[in-house]
Amino acid sequence: MLGDNPETIHEKYVHTIGNLTLTGYNDDLGNLPFIAKKEVFQESKLSINKYFDKHEEWNEKIILNRTDWITKYVNRIWPRPKG
Numbered sequence: 642m643l644g645d646n647p648e649t650i651h652e653k654y655v656h657t658i659g660n661l662t663l664t665g666y667n668d669d670l671g672n673l674p675f676i677a678k679k680e681v682f683q684e685s686k687l688s689i690n691k692y693f694d695k696h697e698e699w700n701e702k703i704i705l706n707r708t709d710w711i712t713k714y715v716n717r718i719w720p721r722p723k724g
């Protein structure tokens with residue numbers, strides 16, 4: 642699902658903000674396929690996990706888009722001081 646070079650993409654993004662989320666089931670989810678994880682995320686009450694609802698796959702482009710989305714969200718909540 643990660644594309645032509647999954648090992649490299651996994652290594653590059655596995656611990657990045659766009660690939661991480663909050664869940665009480667991280668040990669259980671581990672390296673399950675995205676579709677299995679998505680089912681768990683759909684039960685989540687956390688709005689950050691609603692992002693996965695609109696995706697049927699998980700790849701480099703989506704990880705990068707989610708990184709941008711989270712960054713913009715965080716900057717709105719905790720804006721940087723001027724100067």
